[in-house]
Amino acid sequence: LIETRGIAKVYALGETGLRALDGVTTSFEQGEFAAIMGPSGSGKSTFMNILGCLDKPTSGAYALDGRDVGRLGRDGLAEIRNDKIGFVFQAFNLLPRTTALENVELPLVYRGTSGRERRRRALAALEAVGLGDRWASLPSQLSGGQQQRVAIARAMVNDARLLLADEPTGNLDTKSSREIMDLFVRLNRDSGITVLVVTHDANVAAYARRVVRFLDGRIVSDETGAPA
Amino acid sequence: LIETRGIAKVYALGETGLRALDGVTTSFEQGEFAAIMGPSGSGKSTFMNILGCLDKPTSGAYALDGRDVGRLGRDGLAEIRNDKIGFVFQAFNLLPRTTALENVELPLVYRGTSGRERRRRALAALEAVGLGDRWASLPSQLSGGQQQRVAIARAMVNDARLLLADEPTGNLDTKSSREIMDLFVRLNRDSGITVLVVTHDANVAAYARRVVRFLDGRIVSDETGAPA
Numbered sequence A, B: 001l002i003e004t005r006g007i008a009k010v011y012a013l014g015e016t017g018l019r020a021l022d023g024v025t026t027s028f029e030q031g032e033f034a035a036i037m038g039p040s041g042s043g044k045s046t047f048m049n050i051l052g053c054l055d056k057p058t059s060g061a062y063a064l065d066g067r068d069v070g071r072l073g074r075d076g077l078a079e080i081r082n083d084k085i086g087f088v089f090q091a092f093n094l095l096p097r098t099t100a101l102e103n104v105e106l107p108l109v110y111r112g113t114s115g116r117e118r119r120r121r122a123l124a125a126l127e128a129v130g131l132g133d134r135w136a137s138l139p140s141q142l143s144g145g146q147q148q149r150v151a152i153a154r155a156m157v158n159d160a161r162l163l164l165a166d167e168p169t170g171n172l173d174t175k176s177s178r179e180i181m182d183l184f185v186r187l188n189r190d191s192g193i194t195v196l197v198v199t200h201d202a203n204v205a206a207y208a209r210r211v212v213r214f215l216d217g218r219i220v221s222d223e224t225g226a227p228a
């Protein structure tokens, strides 16, 4: 599904650039479940943003589903995102003056799904993360973990083939974390969705079959093991 | 240092209120180090915001350093916050178009500290969290864990007597988490600062001498044990 070759990302910072990614070559097949780990600042979110077509590399090549993503313009990238990719951001990125339900509906609005079907699917996704009763709450009325779960619901509602989750359990208690990871395992196993999870938590990484570790903008290890 | 009696917080939500806190009575002495734990939505951040004078309870009493905080107006509360309390928010709350250094300086600006002393102390706090070389970066140029560490530096810079840290390690890798918790232990042990840490991570809670657990807006257990 995903193939990268020599991806680099250099941010202009002061007099020198900052190399957030320094030649990342890897691939992920459809149906994989992988954890992405590494120290703070090692390039994980930068890599995830590129995989999710939210950002472009400075150099290197990225093919998604056989298609060279580097050649796409803004509209092509947006189309891919809306159609293929569910994203859980590290900073949740909920619209602030918008209810939980409307936040979760948003990918379907971009898709042109009808109002009634949108609402049905958004409510089902909220119930799957234990927040059906809070559908009318604004983000400011939700705890940190509750906001995170709304973001997870939004990522799952468009039946994307690729789910990129950047620290999806950072603000969740152990029980909620397990429930979310069990959801991701079901999506992966039953629907064949490719799941990549950035995490600092070894208990979360243990759900994945493969662990890719970053350090200073590079992949330093890539281990495939038995599922937990 | 802290004494609460029957603290309740009811948010107006739809036709009924939502009881985020339901009669919390507890106390924390100067020099304590306690972890606050509990499921998502159990009232931890709500309680921390009240202890930090960022919000008021619906009912109940709260005395900080012998002073009835409920009787204070806005200016009195702001004075207490700026003078006595360092706060690490769950959502980091950095000013977006402001450098890391300027964000960390902010409590000292409110204090009227001179520019040169402000800058010296802010840079020292950034170096203590491993980000001295990123002092000129805006929050948008920092990773999630780096932003969290800037927030921690800001909480420590005003030599507050009380440090309230809401999920300070949620976005940090294990090594960075240990470094931050070691910093907190040193502040507690060497300077007598009272430290309350909300966390979902048992490894982080293990640094505390006391663990207070919330469930559905109430304290359900309060255990004192040996330090880790």
Ligand SMILES: Nc1ncnc2c1ncn2[C@@H]1O[C@H](COP(=O)(O)OP(=O)(O)OP(=O)(O)O)[C@@H](O)[C@H]1O
Binding pocket: A011, A012, A013, A018, A019, A020, A038, A039, A040, A041, A042, A043, A044, A045, A046, A047, A090, B140, B141, B142, B143, B144, B145, B146, B171, B172, B173
């Ligand atoms: N927009 C930007 N401009 C400049 N530098 C950036 C930008 N975004 C990220 N960086 C820098 O690039 C490096 C990698 O950042 P990235 O967010 O990918 O790290 P990360 O592995 O996700 O870290 P964390 O675990 O803290 O979330 C960091 O040093 C960061 O400060």
Ligand SMILES: Nc1ncnc2c1ncn2[C@@H]1O[C@H](COP(=O)(O)OP(=O)(O)OP(=O)(O)O)[C@@H](O)[C@H]1O
Binding pocket: A140, A141, A142, A143, A144, A145, A146, A171, A172, A173, B011, B012, B013, B018, B019, B020, B038, B039, B040, B041, B042, B043, B044, B045, B046, B047, B090
């Ligand atoms: N401004 C608000 N308006 C309405 N309800 C709120 C508001 N803030 C919090 N709540 C609700 O109060 C309850 C407690 O929230 P709180 O943020 O204290 O939980 P928490 O224990 O910090 O959870 P987490 O671990 O997810 O951060 C939750 O049900 C939440 O939705």
Ligand SMILES: [Mg+2]
Binding pocket: A044, A045, A046, A090, A166, B143, B144, B145
């Ligand atoms: Mg990150």
Ligand SMILES: [Mg+2]
Binding pocket: A143, A144, A145, B044, B045, B046, B090, B166
């Ligand atoms: Mg909270």
